[in-house]
Amino acid sequence: MRQIKIDPVTRLEGHGKIDIFLDDDGEVANTYFQIPELRGFEQFCVGRPVEEMPRITTRICGVCPEAHHMAAVKACDAVFHVAVPPTAKKLRQLLYNVFFAGDHTTHFYALGGPDFVVGPDAPPAERNILGVVRKVGLEVGGKVIEMRKRTQEVIKTIGGKQTHQVTCLPGGISKGITEDERKQIEAHCSWFVEFGKFTLQIFDDIVLKNQKYVDLILSDAFTHRTYYMGLVDENNRVNFYDGRVRVVDPEGKEFAKYAPSEYLDNIAEHVESWTYLKFPFLKKVGWKGFVDGRESGVYRATPLSRLNAADGMPTPLAQAEYEKMYATLGGKPVHATLATHWARIIELLSAAEMALALARDPEITGTQIRTIPKETPTEGVGIVEAPRGTLTHHYVTDARGILTKVNLIVGTTNNYAPIAMSIQKAAKGLIKKGTEVTDGVLNTIEMAFRAYDPCFGCATHAFTGRSPLQVRIFDASGELLQSITRS
Amino acid sequence: MCGDETMARPTLALYWAASCGGCEIAVLDLHERILDVANAFDIVLWPVAMDFKYADIRKREDKSIDLCLFNGSIRNSENAEMARLLRAKSTTLVAFGSCSMEGGIPGLANLTTKQEILKFVYHDSPSTISTNGGIMPQTHTTMPEGEIEIPEMWETVKALDQVVEVDYYVPGCPPIPDQIWSVVEYILSGKPMPPRGSVLGAGTKTCCDECARKKEEKKLKEFFRPYEIETDPARCLLEQGIVCMGPATRDGCGALCPAANMPCRGCYGPPPNAVDQGAKMVSALSSVIDAHEPEEIERILDQIADPVGTFYRFSLAHSILRRVEKP
């Protein structure tokens, strides 16, 4: 049997393995996308003091610790039935929006974006940050690095550490900011806004001005008609830190809107024996397998989903871009998976605007940043939007605030089923009788992947070696035809 | 072949086993200096950022990688396999970050058992609905189309040096970028390396040395949990009754957490001569408790929540007892 060697899939955060089975006609019979790791935070956090969770769960993911830090501390607030002082809440939000801007930047320039910026046909070796720099000029590389640097600076100032933040604790935040720090942060934030505009400009110039890309985005191979989920504020605008979870159906109509504490009435998880990762679905619709449409409980929680689930963006510039996107892609909701890239950089801009507004808020330098919890701790749910999807932390404690039960539904997990479906669709679309699977095949699958910016490290809370995607192709007799491993 | 600078440059490999990726991010947080690293080294493996084949690593001569920064703990056979491979291929293997040095947060899984984890995640978890007869993930599953398998997770999380010989250690969760840089700089300077087994990128004292808070003689009758009180930002947290791991934690981080009004949790691991971080914390705390009567002592001890989970937050897998025994 011939072993096809292809450059490895990279820029995939997390561990994935795909088995593709062919029927007698050599058509794709089925695909299995497996997550082979599990960490078990839910179990080993039991017995820990609940207030430590914001510092423990950051270690679920070093790429987006802020998300877990926030979800955890919001769950803690709920556990202690404590209201957070306005200044503390604003500081948390400031930190969180800055993080969003930074994280989306990384994905767009280093992980997902290159597919577009450099082009899907370019050799994989080109499709990375360096390729982007080569394509759009050196100063971009500098800008991206500076963006990271500046965001990390702000995060360190408010979060105490740039990776694995520590300052959020039940009832508020342990440290305020001085006026000097605020000035610094404000300067950074206005820079972020500029960077956001600049990024959208690049997307405009390279992607939108290129009909071939637009067609690709809208092509059926990358389209799934699913439910969409996202946090919204009281005006149904996108909000990353706070609000109610809103779900819209494939037609874009509101299907559900619930408070974090009600998540169990709306979300359930399905188990398969061939993977460590569970498949969340809409409880009220039910699990119908790996199919889309309004009959299937499969939903998506991605930047695009958030935009689909909301009535608009909370900030002016982003709102304009929001309208532009839906105009260009033919109205809400947009089902084109690849449009997620666009939605992502609109969120980037929105986050930057939001951060700037908060940095200018007179209350932000306030000194009233803690409420000392007085009530007996019980149970609480904290939900934030992680860049990769809705993140839920659910804690139950004893009277001393020692955890007795922990449940986590992490950003990427929401999208496990859709990703599996996207892979199958791509595979079915590309692997026909007698086709030899080439780099193109895998690349297309990669593109389906990357749109979700999946982080399976997070998803299974698995400390997994980020070993690469592996595709194995079996014939009807179950014999291995091809194994395309990227080391 | 002189002239070919790629041959002249030392070869560098970065790998992540069971980790959260924070260590990688910390390396990226060198920001512009990352480019100096890229220039100084011939990077032969860095999955997160660049494209390489493991096959190429396998093909390499033994000891042909000059420096390997290995982060993440050892959670399953695959991690172990990579550890052995990179050990064989590298002249200098560095356990990079808390996880590979002492198990890190993943090591907390040693507080429970694989069975309990699986049972909760796929059975008892409130959001899990057993749509197909409460099955659990299996290493081997036969589907209509054929047999598929997934790796088996280990019962116990291990640190890197519990699997292979390690030359140096860089502590931290994650290591502070400036410390990473100082290590890189030192290695590039060509100065003689410290004795094998040394800890790089950290101090010889404890977190307290870097902590700016005022320290006085300690006598405690009450302990508090961080959320329970407002603390004086100028005074030692321990003196105010907050359990702070600073005294039993190696310095090097710059005491970031105390500076942010939060107690240290010990990510830089035990100090140079300490055998066991948790044990050290026990003797330290019991020494400052100001009570003689058994009843009062018990009352005070009751205020210290979850000793093992706190004192061994990062070092459980590498502690004297390594894991909690479950009947």
Add this chain to the structure above:
Amino acid sequence: MVTINIDGQHIEVVDDTTVLKAAEKAGIWIPTMCHCEYLEPYGVCRLCSVEVVRGKRSRIVTACNYPVRAGMTVHTNSPRVTWIRKLIMEMMLSRWPNVRVVHEMAEKLGVSAPRFPSLERDEAENACILCGMCVNMCNDVVRAGVLGFAHTGINREVVLPFGQKTDRCIVCGACAKVCPTGHIRMVLEDYKGKKPEYTLGPKTAISVPSLQAVPRVPVIDPASCIHLTTGGCEICATVCEPKAINYGMQDEVQEIEVGQILVATGFDIFDATAMAQYGYGTLDNVYSALEFEMLLNSTGPTGGKVLLKNGKEPRSVGIIHCIGSRDQNHHAYCSRVCCMYALKFAHLVHDRTKAAIYQFYIDMRAFGKGYEEFYTRLLDEGITMIRGKAAEVVEGSWPDNGERTLRIRCEDTLIGKFREIPVDMLVLCNAIEPRRDADRVRKLFSISKSPDGFFLERHPKLDPTSTTTDGVYIAGCAQGPKDIPDTVAQASAAAARILSLISRGEVEIDPVRATVQETYCSGCRICNNLCPYGAIEFLEDRKVSHVNEALCKGCGTCVAACPSSAMTGEGFTDAQILAELDGLMV
């Protein structure tokens, strides 16, 4: 100085002395019945009347208060003087026909019976003769001002204010002491809320603390000293020729720096009241060994005579061994000295009385040099040895004359009979026990005690005089019951140990010490309050802790406590102990 002539003798005396004193100097006896050298002359009994001749004139005066004059002539036994004295004696006899002292004086003066009819009054032989010495003593010397005269003539008498007992009495007993007839007696009763102390005979306010005290210097008991109570008296000062009495002396605390200490704080004796069955403290004539020792002492209350409370000689004496020792209820150990002193008691009683002597013993322990011989010698002296511990002591009476006595009930294990033995006097051999404050002393020197409560030597066989604390030694009964030779031996040994160090002039200290490795110390200051010797100091400038080697005793508590393992304990390093564990567990 003046010269006078008494009964033809020319003698020189100081001016303004009295005729009585002058006569005394001349060795001429003049009878007195109201005179006391410590009191101002009172001149009430008139017995000291003498005839003084100046020129042609002669007159009768009382010698006790008549001052001498240059060139005066005194006749103490002229017919006129004798006639007057007889007359006075006759009057006194008729007034106090029964009083002993009056009769004795009358005999001296050759008066047999009064010529006057006696007042038919039945006086006690120790009735008050109104000499007034008690009144003057109480008012002029003691200054308590309690006693005084009431009424006049035939009804005159010495009384307490309003005839009531008064709190103003300081119970000094001076009145009783001067009373010539014994009319005034000290009685034992609760007074001012204080129970009377059970002692052997009266104890003076100034006395030598113990009979064998060395140096034999008397001390004043400020609580009972009259002078310190009322400001009066000072009799001791007046009689002390070298003028050694100093009422102003105060207790003072002295601090003395020493390099070594020998703890020889001795022992207490077991309080026999804890064993009520032997009647100690409740029955008369039941003595503790130490009390009996006082009784036997020649300087003791009875001058060494073995007498009962009623002053009679006992017909029989019982001595019970092992009171509180060799007794599971009190002290399990043997006090070692009792058997021998009990034998000594028996010997002395045998020596000084005709009393029958009974010894009640469990085992005889005559372990020392010459002891066994002494034991056998006593058996020959006819001591009755009864093997068996006395059960109880009850009051009873002698079968023959019915006089009251004590009866000891016991089992004689040698003849296997129950016996009841009458004894007039009972001596209990109390156990030797650790001093009541032994624990405080022990902690003061941080030395240990053995289960029996006595101080513990460093090693029972190899190092019986030193303790676990360097420079602190023990000797004598503080370490355990022992007799004098053993005590002397142990004390000499301890002294030798001490001297050997002094002569060397330097001490070796254990190398076990804690030291801070500054490279690892981050100044968390957790160790700072751990050291009981204050050996750990914090160096503000260097922000590290430091151990003062001279003060450190090497316990290692700080070593275990140091969270950064910057503190190392030489001799017991972590590495050494862990290696030891490794070795032990293979």
Add this chain to the structure above:
Amino acid sequence: MPFEPKIIGFLCNWCSYTGADLAGVSRIKSAPNVRIVRTMCSGRVDPAFVLKAFQLGADGVVVMGCHLGDCHYQEGNYKTVRRIPFLKRLVQQFGIDRRRLRLEWVSASEGDRFAEVVNEFTEEIRSLGPLKLYVHGELRGEKQRQMETERVVH
């Protein structure tokens, strides 16, 4: 073969160690299961020593010191009286029955008590059975590996 408990005893030099000595001098019989480590003061017993003892295969650990107030170093044992209960909680959380760790006061004169404690504790451990820890197997494995690598070297 019947289970013979392996017990590590940390004895303070002044009281308990002397007490043990006295037990010997007085020919008092006591179980041979306790392997004694002498420290100057019970305050010197670093919790790490106790954990290490368990790691190396001790089925029980007993720490003996002077009675409270009798410490040769005045108050060393007052540190112990706080440390050991704390350590008991720790080992309990590690899944080791807290009865396997004991703190006892034995004075220099209590040879009989020393024997009593030793016998009694040995019997308790016997009834608790052998202590099985994950780390025991691990250490064996690591020793094995070392020996093998050494063999390779030679």
